[in-house]
Amino acid sequence: MQDSTANPIPQHSASDPGRVRLIDAAATEFSERGYAGASISAIAERAGVGKSTVFHHFHSKDALYLAVIQEAASEFAQKMENVLNLDQDLVTCLRAFQSQHLEHLHHNSRVARLILRELQEGDRERLVTLVRDVLAVNFSRLVNYLNDAREAGMVRPEVDCAAAALSMMSANVMYFQNRAMLEHLPGFELADDPNAYAMAVTDLIINGLAPKEQSS
Amino acid sequence: MQDSTANPIPQHSASDPGRVRLIDAAATEFSERGYAGASISAIAERAGVGKSTVFHHFHSKDALYLAVIQEAASEFAQKMENVLNLDQDLVTCLRAFQSQHLEHLHHNSRVARLILRELQEGDRERLVTLVRDVLAVNFSRLVNYLNDAREAGMVRPEVDCAAAALSMMSANVMYFQNRAMLEHLPGFELADDPNAYAMAVTDLIINGLAPKEQSS
C-alpha cells in the first residue's frame, strides 16, 4: 500500500499491531499521570511488552508522546476532509464539523485531556512542537476552509477566519472540559445534549445574534 | 461531614484591611498550590498574621477559598452592570463586555487560573458550590441581558442565549489560557492584541459568518 504522503510526519500507518498497542497504553499512562509522571516501563508493562520494545518503535519518550497525539489528530484530520468541502453549503459543512469535533473530543477524551493538560502546565519546548507540528495542521484546515468560503462569497469579507475557527473550537472545548459543571448554570439547557449544543453554536457562528434586517 | 450552618457569608465588604490582606495572600497561595496544597499557616504567614486570625475572619478554609473567588467575581459583576444596559445598542454593549471580560481575566489571572484549575481537577462538592453560588450569577447576568435584548428585537428569536453567552466567554477563556501557544498557530494574527481579538469575536457573534443579504 502506497502512502500518499506529502505529510511531514512519517505515518508508519496503523498496520503495526505492536505500535498500536503501545500508543494505546501510552495514551492511558500519559493522560493519567502527565508527561513527567508516566514512565516508559509502566507503558511497556501495560502494553505487555518489554521496555526495549518501546524504543524499537519510538526513539524517545518524546516521540512516543507526540505519536499518541498525532494519532488522534490524524484521525480527526480525516474526518475534517470528509466534512469540509466547498461544494456543500456553509451551514451543512460547519454543522457537521462542529458536531464531529465535539464527538471526537468525547471519543478521544484521554488524548483530549492530555492535550489540555499539556497546554496548561506542560513544558514550553514540547508545547511548541505539539502546537506547530500537530495541532496547527487541523486548525489551519478549518481556517483555510473558511477563507476559501469567504473568497467564494459565502462568508462576509470582514470576518477574521482564524478568530472564527478558534471560537468554534473554544466553544466545544469548554463544553467538553466542563460539562459536569454546566448543569449547574441556571438557564443552560443543553448540558446533556452535545449535539443540540453544537447545533446552537453553529447557528450562532453562522448567523450571529443580530437579525438579518431586510425590512427597509 | 459538618454542615456549615445557614450559609453565613458575612459581607464585611472590603472595608476590613485584615480581611483584604488575607484574601490577597490566599489568592496567591491557592493559585500557586491548589486548594489542598495551600495551608492555612502559609496563608496566615504570607498575610503577616497568626493562624487563628484567619478563622476569625472566615469560618473555614472553604469559606476563605470561596471568598477569594467571590471577590474577583463581584468586581466583575460591577463592571458588567456598567456595560450591559439596554439603552445602548447591542454592538456597543457586547464589545465593551467582551473587552472587559478579557481584561478582567488578565488583571485577575491568579484567581482566573485558580478557577480553571478547580474546574479541571477540583473536588465535586466545592466545584458545585463555586459554580452555583459564584459563577452562575455573572453568567446569568449576561444571559439575561441577551434574553432581554431578544425580547426587544435586537437579537434573532431563534438564538439560544445561554449558548451564545457561553461561546463568548469560552473564546476569551481560550485566549487567556493559551495565549502563549496561539502565537504558533499559523494564520492567527491576533495573539498579541487582546483587544483586537475581543473585537473580532464580538463582530462574529453579533453578525455571524454569513453575509446579511436576504436570499428571499
Add this chain to the structure above:
DNA sequence: GTCTATAATTCGATAGAC
C-alpha cells in the same frame, strides 16, 4: 497496626478602639 507529622479547627486570653 501504632506512631508521627502535618494540617484544620477551636479555645481562652490579651490589648486596643469606641
Add this chain to the structure above:
DNA sequence: GTCTATCGAATTATAGAC
C-alpha cells in the same frame, strides 16, 4: 465596659512511615 482583632496553645483528623 463592651466589642473585636489578634494571638498562642490545645484539640482533632488524617496521611504516611515504620
